[in-house]
Amino acid sequence: MKRGVRGKLIAVAADGALILYFVFALFPIAWMIILSLKPANELFSTYFSFTPTLDSYQTVLGAGSDEGVPFLRFFVNSLVVSLGAVGLSLVIGLPAAYAAARWRFRGSENLMFTLLSFRFAPELTVIIPLFVLYQQLGLFDTYLGMIWVLQLVTLPLIVWIMRSYFSDLSPELEQAALLDGYTRKQAFFKVALPLVKPGIAAVSLLAFIFAWNNFVFPLILTSSEAQTVTVGALSFLGGDRPKYNLTAAAALVSVIPPLLLALTIQRYLVRGLSFGAVKS
């Protein structure tokens, strides 16, 4: 009995702690939603009573008729650059991950470590030389330049995570394909690749989010043509007075693509890998 009461108390305390955490974690988002719905003249009041308006969203999505900030263009830029970066990383990274998982060649571990080091080196350490390079190569403020530089973010992620997915796959499956008369390339595309689909879905989403959220590269390496939402949302803060309502609305709009993507591929994220493939 005593233990029962104590157990209940612990459960209640745990729930309380969780609720506290949720409030803490969700508060900024709630605050942003409130901000985005406030009329511009009530922006700096701390009352919670105000007449909600969608004006901010209209302004943001109305392609900056009034503010001179082409937010929709930034949005499209973000989509192109992030999808492009993930796509390029998949094309390069999947074969690389497969090779790294299946074969140990001279320098393979060093290569993998170098790739990983792109992730733990702060982007700011390389941004100045990159800026100079981009200026001279004509990559500054271009889609190609952004997709290229985002490989620093997406490629290591995809290679490292996909490598472990490929390692978990029994090499005997591809060996069976070889003996069935398929070439090594066909064994990769027909056997190995379909089996790591859940992994590809998960890592693509993750890479997309990282690319989408990247701030430093577009801040320094773009100006207007290829600028993305992360930097673009800040444009509303310039000028004579900061328009926090517009920034909040822009930020909320820019959450939509990653959110939609996460929802669509959710079923892949939870599905187990190659169940019943190889009894062990």
Add this chain to the structure above:
Amino acid sequence: MRTAPTAAISLRGIHKSYGKNIALDGLDLDVAEGEFFCLLGPSGAGKTTTLKTVAGLEEPRAGTVSLDGTDMTGVEPYDRGVAMCFESYALYPHRSAYDNLASPLRSPRYKLPAAEARERVGAVADLLGIGALLERPVGRLSNGQRQRVALGRVLVRPARAFLLDEPLSHLDAKLRQAMRAELKAIGAVRRTTTLYVTHDSVEALALGDRIGVIREGRIVQTGTREEIWHQPYDTFVARSFGRPRINLLPGTVTADGAFMSADRFFEIPLTSPAAPPVRSVAPGTAVQIGVRPRDLSLGSPALGPGAIELVGSVYITEVLGRATEVTVRLGGQHLSLVVPRADAAGLRPDTPVRLTVRPESLLLFAADDAEGRPGRRITE
């Protein structure tokens, strides 16, 4: 030793290591055209590596693999024309049983028109009794069914040789026995050179036209089941076959050419007219005498004149169904024998018993050496 002019599968001096572990250490093997060859050995002896080397999935560090007399060095697995059944089955988990079976027939090398492929898959599936399961994903098949699908994928297309890696080892005892009988009855298996890997000596004896025993990456002995059984190369081969295991009793050769047990409890003459001649063994040599449990009998009369008699006492008896395994104490040694259940009826521990054995069923081996390497046989 007689070798066929061109062996279907021929391995010469194969060396293969994984890091510091030596998997194959100068392995030589010949499998004749159309032969069913069983490769037997404990786990880690290099059986699977041998198969994968033949298939071209593993590249040996040294040595050559030839198929039908053609050197296969540098030939890709898909060009070697062999089919393999993996111990893990290696079925494609994202496909149905049908798609798994049809996989070879859709590949560039063995491509058949769809209708023909369907017919072929149907025939193989019926042969293996999995015709009703074809639409199921392999994840929802039982172990026995998966094993059949894996075997079917091997049988479905023409092959120069079948490589079967413990295909029956994960089945339950009853199914294994049934499949063992079926396997050899399959026409394709009868006609095609087959290299079959197993750790089960019963399977090897039942299936193999010839048997090869592998230990630590080398072939110890190859031969027919009779050769392997009656003339084992060493104590390792002798111990690998027969349950209960062969009795191996340590001792020495006396000055007058008899065997004296290590504790000097009993002596067995080695020079009787009926016994196989002993290669010149110097007196005092440490040897082991081997006798299989089923070659020993209780009491004297059955084996007629010339039989060797040993006297000991019952240590323990164990009923094995129709027969009984009796362990007899001879001084410090234990000797097991298998006798009809009726003969062992009155035996209690410590009952004195008389054992007889025909001299020709005795095997004499050198003692195992200090590093535990098995002693070679020294009777002819």
